[in-house]
Amino acid sequence: MNRKRFDCPECETKAGVPIIYGYPSQGLIKRAKRGEVILGGCMQEINAPNRSCQNCEHRWIDDQRSV
Numbered sequence: 001m002n003r004k005r006f007d008c009p010e011c012e013t014k015a016g017v018p019i020i021y022g023y024p025s026q027g028l029i030k031r032a033k034r035g036e037v038i039l040g041g042c043m044q045e046i047n048a049p050n051r052s053c054q055n056c057e058h059r060w061i062d063d064q065r066s067v
Helices: 026-033
Strands: 016-021 038-041 051-052
Touching: 026 038
Parallel strands: 016 038
Antiparallel strands: 016 051
16 A cells, blocks of 8 residues: 655655554554554654654654644
């Protein structure tokens, strides 16, 4: 399945994926293993990043929070 990738503001590649917080389902774990999302942990802090670059590992907040 083709998932949306996001432009990294640091290295400018289209290698950004969503960071998902909360207890992951089996489906979400499978998506993480395929590199479609990053699991951010069970607790989300205020102003926690919601995107991560798989190329340079930069993490950032993207105001458009669609997955």
